[in-house]
Amino acid sequence: MSITWYQLDGHLKRLAIAKRVPIVGQFELTARCNLRCKMCYVVRAKDDKDAMARERTAEEWIRLAEEARDAGMLYLLLTGGEVFLRQDFAKIYEAVARMGFSTTIYTNATLITPAIARWLGGIPPSRIEVTLYGASPETYAKVCGDAEGFRRAVHGLDLLLAEGIGVSLRTTIIDSNVDDFDELARLAQKRGITLQVVNYVSPRREGCGTGPQTERLSPQELARFEMHIRKMGEKKEKKATADNRPLDDCAFEEDRADKIIGDMLSRPVEDAFNCLAGKCAFWMTWDGRMTPCALMNQPETLLFDRAFTEAWKELQTMCAAIPACSACMRCSLKKDCMVCPARLYNETGFYDQPAAYLRELAKERGVIMNNE
Numbered sequence: 001m002s003i004t005w006y007q008l009d010g011h012l013k014r015l016a017i018a019k020r021v022p023i024v025g026q027f028e029l030t031a032r033c034n035l036r037c038k039m040c041y042v043v044r045a046k047d048d049k050d051a052m053a054r055e056r057t058a059e060e061w062i063r064l065a066e067e068a069r070d071a072g073m074l075y076l077l078l079t080g081g082e083v084f085l086r087q088d089f090a091k092i093y094e095a096v097a098r099m100g101f102s103t104t105i106y107t108n109a110t111l112i113t114p115a116i117a118r119w120l121g122g123i124p125p126s127r128i129e130v131t132l133y134g135a136s137p138e139t140y141a142k143v144c145g146d147a148e149g150f151r152r153a154v155h156g157l158d159l160l161l162a163e164g165i166g167v168s169l170r171t172t173i174i175d176s177n178v179d180d181f182d183e184l185a186r187l188a189q190k191r192g193i194t195l196q197v198v199n200y201v202s203p204r205r206e207g208c209g210t211g212p213q214t215e216r217l218s219p220q221e222l223a224r225f226e227m228h229i230r231k232m233g234e235k236k237e238k239k240a241t242a243d244n245r246p247l248d249d250c251a252f253e254e255d256r257a258d259k260i261i262g263d264m265l266s267r268p269v270e271d272a273f274n275c276l277a278g279k280c281a282f283w284m285t286w287d288g289r290m291t292p293c294a295l296m297n298q299p300e301t302l303l304f305d306r307a308f309t310e311a312w313k314e315l316q317t318m319c320a321a322i323p324a325c326s327a328c329m330r331c332s333l334k335k336d337c338m339v340c341p342a343r344l345y346n347e348t349g350f351y352d353q354p355a356a357y358l359r360e361l362a363k364e365r366g367v368i369m370n371n372e
């Protein structure tokens with residue numbers, strides 16, 4: 001009997017949840033970035049001295065990867081900020097590459113040079129996900145504060161593809177780039193790669209709120225946008241069937257990992273998390289704190305001064321103590337809602353208070369579905 005990689009991946013994660021093995025590790029190597037994206041949840045200037053002083057060293061990240069590997073980590077995400085800003089990124093990457101993880105790198109690709117692409121092509125990660133926040137220099141100027149960034153990002157993307165590296169695109173949609181989405185989908189399609197949409201814009205993790213500066217779509221706009229991409233997906237499916245070709249060569253995906261993993265977990269009702277966080281996944285912040293996921297500043301356990309397994313155990317205990325939102329559990333809109341403790345906390349300041357934005361979005365999703 002043969003199984004697909006997708007089935008094996010699900011099986012491994014289910015086992016890891018049952019045994020509380022930290023199979024997924026996410027290392028945020030820096031908070032610094034060369035772009036200034038309006039909605040980004042972690043963004044420090046590229047030459048921020050305070051951030052530089054508090055970043056952990058290459059040796060510390062490598063030692064952490066070794067300890068996590070010994071505890072069962074198989075999937076590793078390297079992200080930031082922008083990892084290619086770190087002068088010692090090559091040292092970190094080459095060391096973790098030798099450890100045999102299934103490694104993904106998130107990058108804005110603007111700093112990828114022919115030499116960097118060649119180097120990565122020689123020891124390729126499993127995947128590089130290139131974030132692209134628009135389809136023109138004008139949109140890049142509005143969203144990322146750097147018009148020239150668009151050309152450099154697309155050039156970087158093409159350099160990576162030319163090396164035969166597995167690349168996909170990611171985007172987050174806000175007011176300033178929503179009109180670019182179809183063009184972004186075409187850009188991905190032309191290159192035969194996937195475009196993944198992060199459909200929820202979180203308030204900033206480090207406490208900057210959801211002010212209008214983040215330009216996130218209103219619940220109504222987001223629900224309409226989701227329907228738009230669903231219809232594009234259906235069209236694509238029909239076309240693929242007519243052409244008799246596989247879907248994946250021009251796919252884009254909605255980022256609904258929460259739903260997929262939620263189904264996989266069949267969690268007990270009192271469990272607040274509907275994802276892998278704190279069960280078999282952890283996030284390491286750039287300044288050395290272990291948290292459940294990218295969007296959460298708390299709960300945290302300090303890691304670098306003690307054994308990995310000790311910190312991981314403590315994180316699990318802290319996550320298990322987070323209360324589920326009982327009003328959300330009883331809510332009739334639950335099936336259309338992307339509720340989770342990270343989002344509730346960032347929206348309301350509490351883990352167990354319903355959030356108006358999420359509730360409205362769930363309501364709009366229902367209305368739009370019924371009208372279709």
Ligand SMILES: C[S@@+](CC[C@H](N)C(=O)[O-])C[C@H]1O[C@@H](n2cnc3c(N)ncnc32)[C@H](O)[C@@H]1O
Nearest residue numbers: 039040041080081082106107108131172201202
């Ligand atoms: C913070 S960026 C950093 C990594 C890298 N510099 C890049 O450009 O991919 C990583 C991912 O976070 C997502 N992201 C950024 N801001 C977000 C927010 N406020 N809420 C949810 N996701 C966000 C983006 O879609 C991006 O792909």
